[in-house]
Amino acid sequence: MTLRSNLLVVPWPVRRTSSYLLPLLLLLLLHAWRGSCHPQCLDYKPPFEPHRPLVFCKEYSKFGCCDLEQDEEVSTRFYTVMDFFDYSGFTACGKFIRSILCQECSPYAAHLFDAEDANTPMRVLPGLCRDYCSDYWHQCRYTLSLALEVLGGTARAQGLVGSPAQITNLTLGLEEDRGAFCDFLELKDKQYCYPNVLSNAELNANLGSVREDSEGCLELCLQEVANGLRNPVAMIHANDGSHRFFVAEQLGYVWVYLANGSRVDRPFLNLTQAVLTSPWAGDERGFLCIALHSSFTTVRKAYVYYSVSVKKQEKIRVSEFTLSTHDVNQLDHASERTILEVAEPASNHNGGQLLFGEDGFLYIFIGDGGRAGDPFGKFGNSQNKSTHLGKALRIDVNDNDDAAPYSIPSDNPFLAEPNAMPEIYAYGVRNMWRCSVDRGDTATGRGRGRLFCGDVGQNKYEEVDLVVKGGNYGWRAKEGFSCYDRKLCKNSTLDDILPIFAYPHKLGKSVTGGYIYRGCQMPNLNGLYIFGDFMSGRLMSLKENTTTGEWHYNEICMGKDQTCRFPKLINSYYKYIISFAEDEAGELYFLATGTPSASARAGVIYKITDPSKRAPPGKCSIKPAPVKVKGKLVHFHPKEEFVINKKPTTTAAPTTTTRKTTTTTRKTTTTTRKATTTTRKATTTAATQTMAQRTMTRKTATAARKTTTTRATPIAQITMATTTGRRPTVAAIRPSDRPTTRPSFKANGRKAPTTSLGVASSHRPGLLIFLLCAPFSLSAFAP
Numbered sequence: 001m002t003l004r005s006n007l008l009v010v011p012w013p014v015r016r017t018s019s020y021l022l023p024l025l026l027l028l029l030l031h032a033w034r035g036s037c038h039p040q041c042l043d044y045k046p047p048f049e050p051h052r053p054l055v056f057c058k059e060y061s062k063f064g065c066c067d068l069e070q071d072e073e074v075s076t077r078f079y080t081v082m083d084f085f086d087y088s089g090f091t092a093c094g095k096f097i098r099s100i101l102c103q104e105c106s107p108y109a110a111h112l113f114d115a116e117d118a119n120t121p122m123r124v125l126p127g128l129c130r131d132y133c134s135d136y137w138h139q140c141r142y143t144l145s146l147a148l149e150v151l152g153g154t155a156r157a158q159g160l161v162g163s164p165a166q167i168t169n170l171t172l173g174l175e176e177d178r179g180a181f182c183d184f185l186e187l188k189d190k191q192y193c194y195p196n197v198l199s200n201a202e203l204n205a206n207l208g209s210v211r212e213d214s215e216g217c218l219e220l221c222l223q224e225v226a227n228g229l230r231n232p233v234a235m236i237h238a239n240d241g242s243h244r245f246f247v248a249e250q251l252g253y254v255w256v257y258l259a260n261g262s263r264v265d266r267p268f269l270n271l272t273q274a275v276l277t278s279p280w281a282g283d284e285r286g287f288l289c290i291a292l293h294s295s296f297t298t299v300r301k302a303y304v305y306y307s308v309s310v311k312k313q314e315k316i317r318v319s320e321f322t323l324s325t326h327d328v329n330q331l332d333h334a335s336e337r338t339i340l341e342v343a344e345p346a347s348n349h350n351g352g353q354l355l356f357g358e359d360g361f362l363y364i365f366i367g368d369g370g371r372a373g374d375p376f377g378k379f380g381n382s383q384n385k386s387t388h389l390g391k392a393l394r395i396d397v398n399d400n401d402d403a404a405p406y407s408i409p410s411d412n413p414f415l416a417e418p419n420a421m422p423e424i425y426a427y428g429v430r431n432m433w434r435c436s437v438d439r440g441d442t443a444t445g446r447g448r449g450r451l452f453c454g455d456v457g458q459n460k461y462e463e464v465d466l467v468v469k470g471g472n473y474g475w476r477a478k479e480g481f482s483c484y485d486r487k488l489c490k491n492s493t494l495d496d497i498l499p500i501f502a503y504p505h506k507l508g509k510s511v512t513g514g515y516i517y518r519g520c521q522m523p524n525l526n527g528l529y530i531f532g533d534f535m536s537g538r539l540m541s542l543k544e545n546t547t548t549g550e551w552h553y554n555e556i557c558m559g560k561d562q563t564c565r566f567p568k569l570i571n572s573y574y575k576y577i578i579s580f581a582e583d584e585a586g587e588l589y590f591l592a593t594g595t596p597s598a599s600a601r602a603g604v605i606y607k608i609t610d611p612s613k614r615a616p617p618g619k620c621s622i623k624p625a626p627v628k629v630k631g632k633l634v635h636f637h638p639k640e641e642f643v644i645n646k647k648p649t650t651t652a653a654p655t656t657t658t659r660k661t662t663t664t665t666r667k668t669t670t671t672t673r674k675a676t677t678t679t680r681k682a683t684t685t686a687a688t689q690t691m692a693q694r695t696m697t698r699k700t701a702t703a704a705r706k707t708t709t710t711r712a713t714p715i716a717q718i719t720m721a722t723t724t725g726r727r728p729t730v731a732a733i734r735p736s737d738r739p740t741t742r743p744s745f746k747a748n749g750r751k752a753p754t755t756s757l758g759v760a761s762s763h764r765p766g767l768l769i770f771l772l773c774a775p776f777s778l779s780a781f782a783p
């Protein structure tokens with residue numbers, strides 16, 4: 001909802017019936033600000049950096065709530081008011097009127113206009129500080145009615161109704177009495193009232209940057225995108241303009257979601273019959289990944305990675321399916337063609353990542369085979385290039401219709417090495433769980449094609465790797481930065497590549513690799529690698545210092561208090577973070593569940609959102625290509641709720657084991673959820689109703705005019721659905737209860753010493769500085 005009004009260009013004497021008196025009075029009665037405040041616009045969205053600098057409200061050119069178009073509207077309103085002034089009136093009052101009208105462009109507009117609190121009606125004029133109000137009263141008190149008149153359209157746009165006459169009477173009374181005048185205009189909050197809000201160094205220093213809590217944790221919010229999923233292991237897009245996404249469940253289903261959130265009720269793929277898995281919490285076998293051909297619009301093929309039992313031998317299988325010729329939302333189930341099978345010596349560590357690189361080749365990430373400590377052979381599988389286990393493979397599946405299912409790219413790194421498997425791209429991998437390709441910086445292309453993976457550790461460290469051709473990622477010689485097998489670790493031929501980051505097990509016990517954010521909607525997050533931990537539920541981020549190549553760590557936590565109080569946003573999630581995803585536009589998501597069992601419908605997809613800054617309106621609009629849907633659609637109904645300072649009711653957490661131990665636990669807990677929704681309404685009093693029916697006169701600074709109205713008007717009302725109440729269930733992470741451990745982390749680039757590198761420095765505030773908004777100057781009167 002923008003503040004646009006046709007009324008504003010209507011010549012002054014042409015009055016329309018409106019009533020904003022009541023809300024104004026209500027405001028006096030009910031005004032009470034609760035809770036902290038944060039940058040937010042009148043449309044209940046985060047502020048932004050306008051495409052083009054503003055001309056009128058220049059102080060909000062860099063960051064605020066107006067684009068150039070809104071700025072022009074504010075300017076029009078200003079001149080509408082100023083038409084009533086002679087030169088001296090213009091000089092005396094122009095600056096007040098300008099500043100007051102420009103506050104809808106302030107990044108704190110929602111606060112200044114009381115739009116954030118559903119219990120109070122929105123103000124028609126922004127809340128002023130007492131001293132400023134006194135000045136205003138002394139110099140230009142008779143402009144109040146004009147300003148209110150001009151903003152009347154705004155009031156109506158906000159759903160307020162009333163009559164100009166009411167305003168007139170109100171302002172007549174107010175204009176004579178400084179106390180009443182400033183009671184009316186004052187915002188009690190001394191830090192946030194205008195103009196104090198501009199000079200508050202603390203507020204403005206990091207305005208527009210990702211909000212950090214006192215410990216450097218980045219406060220982000222989430223949006224629920226899908227729910228009821230059974231261990232959702234992967235979410236991908238087709239890169240075909242449809243903006244569909246495809247979500248895989250561990251038990252062997254892949255579902256199509258349309259751009260508008262509806263799900264096609266027939267599965268894209270139903271492999272449940274063939275997939276080997278179980279409902280045990282922590283079973284690592286199952287349908288683990290799907291990748292669509294990198295030229296999916298022309299090569300209509302999908303690749304899948306799943307566990308299978310062949311003659312009682314457990315294997316992982318990578319196979320190819322072709323899109324159905326009569327339904328773009330379904331694979332041809334009869335078209336399966338096996339690409340690769342690898343025997344699995346144990347039920348854990350099955351890897352499970354498939355993706356297409358920038359080079360158009362298919363990458364396959366296979367675990368070390370299982371058990372603990374990579375016990376197979378003389379020095380384990382991962383360092384043994386004669387096996388596919390413990391490797392990242394790279395194959396060419398292009399043009400395979402009349403030939404072998406795949407060929408070996410001619411520059412694979414170990415083709416010349418006797419006994420080495422030709423598919424190997426990198427080795428020394430333990431159990432890479434979730435890898436992604438960097439799209440590169442949207443402006444410079446920097447980073448494009450980089451391959452990031454989370455490699456799950458043994459019993460001490462979890463790591464994030466930047467995977468390059470021929471690289472040895474160290475396992476089982478090393479776990480993270482430290483030696484695991486001392487003898488192998490000391491071998492000078494190891495020549496391994498250290499992780500870009502590793503964290504100890506007190507922070508989490510099973511890394512889930514994520515993505516570098518390259519989307520459009522969250523400009524602050526550009527270049528941030530966002531990942532998580534399956535066991536602890538910790539969300540984390542790494543930011544590269546492009547000068548030094550070092551990666552700096554910041555935890556990500558959920559925005560507290562009002563920070564996530566935007567429509568549709570939530571600030572809690574289920575803690576078992578299974579996977580991350582990006583959509584066609586590059587926006588980031590993660591998939592988590594409250595009950596990590598392939599049979600529990602407790603999985604939710606969350607979109608990651610930065611409440612501090614959004615892209616300017618219109619910049620990120622997409623137009624999904626139409627998709628022909630056969631069969632029925634299932635509409636999305638969000639279930640998760642915004643939590644505010646509330647200790648949740650928590651039932652016993654489900655028992656589970658990590659991906660890297662053999663699972664024997666068979667307990668799963670399911671819970672039911674309850675949501676309470678309350679709708680709040682602004683109430684009115686009888687007194688205000690009587691007043692609404694009076695006739696009044698009005699005076700302005702330059703002209704005295706008479707207006708009469710006898711029209712009684714409806715009661716002001718703002719109805720705003722606000723959800724509160726319990727946020728249920730198992731193992732969720734909320735702003736109030738994120739893990740408190742404050743660890744010493746490790747991070748570095750290639751070939752650092754094998755000892756831990758503390759990066760206590762990564763907690764330095766301001767590592768993520770996007771200082772977009774210099775402190776405002778009160779350059780008063782621009783035009």
Ligand SMILES: *[C@@H]1O[C@H](CO)[C@@H](O)[C@H](O)[C@H]1NC(C)=O
Nearest residue numbers: 258260261262627629633635
């Ligand atoms: C989503 O889009 C599909 C196809 O365009 C349409 O049939 C369906 O009704 C839409 N769903 C919603 C909730 O708008």
Ligand SMILES: *[C@@H]1O[C@H](CO)[C@@H](O)[C@H](O)[C@H]1NC(C)=O
Nearest residue numbers: 265266267270271272273274
């Ligand atoms: C999936 O396939 C299995 C058997 O192969 C069948 O029993 C089940 O109903 C199918 N599910 C759906 C949703 O089509």
Ligand SMILES: *[C@@H]1O[C@H](CO)[C@@H](O)[C@H](O)[C@H]1NC(C)=O
Nearest residue numbers: 376377378379380384386387
């Ligand atoms: C390497 O793996 C191959 C295939 O599993 C196996 O035959 C061989 O013995 C292993 N080599 C060592 C040194 O363990």
Ligand SMILES: *[C@@H]1O[C@H](CO)[C@@H](O)[C@H](O)[C@H]1NC(C)=O
Nearest residue numbers: 383487488490491492493494
């Ligand atoms: C070092 O590793 C190589 C193979 O990776 C092996 O041939 C050699 O024997 C090892 N040296 C020692 C001292 O273990």
Ligand SMILES: *[C@@H]1O[C@H](CO)[C@@H](O)[C@H](O)[C@H]1NC(C)=O
Nearest residue numbers: 544545546547548549767769
């Ligand atoms: C990158 O590191 C260098 C050297 O430590 C430092 O001077 C610089 O401020 C860092 N850049 C950022 C963006 O943090």
Ligand SMILES: *[C@@H]1O[C@H](CO)[C@@H](O)[C@H](O)[C@H]1NC(C)=O
Nearest residue numbers: 169170173691694695696697
């Ligand atoms: C204006 O409102 C006051 C109450 O604030 C009332 O006493 C007065 O009669 C009204 N004036 C007119 C002209 O209706």
Ligand SMILES: [Ca+2]
Nearest residue numbers: 346348369370
């Ligand atoms: Ca295995």
Ligand SMILES: [Ca+2]
Nearest residue numbers: 473474475480
């Ligand atoms: Ca490693």
